[in-house]
Amino acid sequence: MKKAKLMELKTVDTDVAGEIANLRLELEHESDPEKRSTAESKLERLTARYEAAETMPTWPIDRALRRRVTLGNAGLVLGLVGQAAALSGWS
DSSP: OHHHHHHHHHHIIIIIHHHHHHHHHHHHHOOOHHHHHHHHHHHHHHHHHHHHHHTOOSSSSOHHHHHHHHHHHHHHHHHHHHHHHHHTTOO
């Protein structure tokens, strides 16, 4: 998944970033409302694609689920440490 994200970021960085910059320049000089709205909607789509590539997950599970699993595992580890300390006579 990291490779897929890296490839998507490279694609977005080379293609989409240039288009976004060109559209912003075009919008600064465009006075026709219809062309301006078309350019703005295209800019919104490209920006959304860029942001989606930036926030693409590199883990196959959701962040919330991963956080719950990590907290659950931390509880298990703390329990094992406590038992080991009790067995060794350390209190």
